[in-house]
Amino acid sequence: MRNAAAVRHSILLALALLFTPLAYAAETEGAAAPVDWESWQAGNEVSNTASLQRGARNFFNYCAGCHSLKYxxxxxxxSDLHITTAQLRANLMPASASPADYVKASLAxxxxxxxxxxxxxxxxxAARSRGPDWISRFLRTFYADPSTPTRSNNLQLPNPAMPAVLSDLEGVKQAVFRNVETVVDGKQTTEKQFDHFVTVVPGQLDAAQYEAFVRDTVNFLDYAGEPAQVDRxxxxxxxxxxLLVFTWFAWLLKKEYWKDVH
Ligand code: HEC
Known part of the structure; x- marks a missing residue:
């Protein structure tokens, strides 16, 4: 009898444990959690040549005015991106440059x-020192901030000297912060924590298109950081x-040699 009670008890306990995470998940779902931008990833693939071509076009249209790629x-x-010299001259390279030149910025x-x-x-x-994810988050977390010289700010690189150069495409976002009370060494302090973005002026691209734009651009910078990785x-x-074909030949050879031994 005592045994039966103990068994029932442990079954109940097991069930309770089983459902605890569900109950917890249901409870947290109601209160909207802050947007976890720090976990956003670039999701780019250097083996995707079409994406690299689009990324190159983005870079030369929106970044090369200020940034060089000196290596x-x-x-x-x-040649790596399968672009002809004619396309190169027509779309990417400044008229004064020659194909043997390194990619220079137009800005002095x-x-x-x-x-x-x-x-x-x-x-x-940049893609090697900061990582593709960092650059992706940098390009996706610009927000309006009238208190800075560029009138914009950034979550990944606070108070950047770089203006929000993609706001025509992305639109203008406002960042909503919330006050979070924390106790540090027994002292209570109020900390401003990022909660979410609100689009105040829509851009030419919707959210998914802008994400794709950033993914291609970051992909191109990832490639530029190590051009050999495409060949490799x-x-x-x-x-x-x-190696697979060689293994097959080696196996055939072994069969041939051992045929007479048996
Ligand atoms: C109008 C000039 C300008 C344009 C256009 C521009 N940038 Fe910038 N960028 C800057 C400046 C200035 C900084 C330095 C920011 C700082 O350190 O505060 C910077 C910094 C950066 C950084 C951080 C580098 C690091 O490791 O600290 C990245 C990445 C970057 N830019 C990417 C881009 C990309 C991608 C584009 C094109 C979509 C672009 N930038 C277009 C001016 C520009």
């Missing part, structure tokens, strides 16, 4: 300092295929 030559870019360094307070950095290695990946496929 990347136009000719290298064209001195003007950069005069206009933005600092020279826009070269972006050759396609070589990798051939190496694996070669």
């Amino acid at each position: 990347l030559r136009y000719s290298r870019l064209a 360094a001195a003007d950069g300092v005069a206009w933005f307070g600092k020279q826009p950095p070269d972006l050759s290695l 990946r396609s070589i990798g496929v051939w190496v694996v295929l070669f």
